Amino acid sequence: MSPVPGTRGYAEKPEKFAKDYESVSFEKVHKPVMRFYPLDKPASILDVGAGTGRDAAALAQTGHFVDAVEPTAGMREQGQKLHAGQQINWINDSLPQLHSVVQNGKKYNLILLTAVWMHLTPEERETAMTACKSLLLPQGVMSLSLRHGPVPPDRHMFDIPDEEVIALGKTHGLQLLHHSVHKGDTLGRNDIHWSYVVFSADASR
Numbered sequence: 001m002s003p004v005p006g007t008r009g010y011a012e013k014p015e016k017f018a019k020d021y022e023s024v025s026f027e028k029v030h031k032p033v034m035r036f037y038p039l040d041k042p043a044s045i046l047d048v049g050a051g052t053g054r055d056a057a058a059l060a061q062t063g064h065f066v067d068a069v070e071p072t073a074g075m076r077e078q079g080q081k082l083h084a085g086q087q088i089n090w091i092n093d094s095l096p097q098l099h100s101v102v103q104n105g106k107k108y109n110l111i112l113l114t115a116v117w118m119h120l121t122p123e124e125r126e127t128a129m130t131a132c133k134s135l136l137l138p139q140g141v142m143s144l145s146l147r148h149g150p151v152p153p154d155r156h157m158f159d160i161p162d163e164e165v166i167a168l169g170k171t172h173g174l175q176l177l178h179h180s181v182h183k184g185d186t187l188g189r190n191d192i193h194w195s196y197v198v199f200s201a202d203a204s205r
C-alpha cells in the first residue's frame with residue numbers, strides 16, 4: 001500500500017513530534033472551542049490524525065470512549081507508549097475515506113480534526129468532509145483547527161482558507177457553531193497561526 005501523502009515527514013522523527021505535541025495540554029489547544037464539545041456525559045469521540053494521542057488520552061482519562069485514527073506507525077507507537085495507561089482504541093486509517101472507521105459502522109458525538117485538514121488536497125477535502133459527516137451522530141459536533149502560514153517545502157501541506165472549510169461544511173448540511181482566528185502558535189513558531197471551525201450536525205442549532 002502506498003504511504004498516505006500527508007504523513008510525509010512524520011515517520012522520520014516521531015520522537016521529536018511526540019515531544020512537541022505532548023508539551024502542550026489538550027485544554028490549552030482546545031480552549032477556544034471546548035465549550036462546544038458535548039462532554040457532559042461519556043461521549044464517543046473520533047480523533048482523526050491523532051498524532052501521539054495527547055487529546056485522545058486527555059479525553060479517555062475523563063471517561064470518554066476514544067477512537068484515535070493515525071496513519072503514521074511511528075506516531076501511533078509513540079502514542080501507545082506514552083499513554084499506555086489510557087483506554088484509547090488506536091486505528092490505522094486515513095483521510096479522506098476513513099475506510100476502516102466507516103466500515104466499523106460506529107457514529108460519534110465528537111469528531112476532532114486537530115491540525116490535520118492541512119494535509120489534504122482540494123479533492124480529498126471534499127471526500128473527507130463527506131466521510132466525516134457520515135460518521136457524526138444526529139447531534140454530533142465536528143471541530144477543525146486550521147494551520148496558516150508558510151508551508152514547508154518538504155511536506156504535503158496546504159494553507160487552506162477558513163472560508164473554504166466553512167462553505168464545504170455548509171454544503172454538506174452542517175451548521176456552523178463557531179469560527180475564530182487566533183494569533184500565535186502553541187509551539188512558539190512566529191510565522192504560524194491557527195483558526196478554529198466547529199460544526200454541528202444538528203440542523204436546529
Ligand SMILES: C[S@@+](CC[C@H](N)C(=O)[O-])C[C@H]1O[C@@H](n2cnc3c(N)ncnc32)[C@H](O)[C@@H]1O
Pocket residue numbers: 004005006007010021048049050051052054069070071072075093094095096113114115116119
Ligand atoms: C500536525 S499532526 C497533529 C497531531 C495531533 N492531532 C495533535 O494536534 O497533536 C498531524 C497528524 O496527522 C496525520 N495525518 C497526515 N495525513 C493524514 C491523513 N490523510 N489522514 C489522517 N491523518 C493524517 C499525521 O501522521 C500526523 O500525526
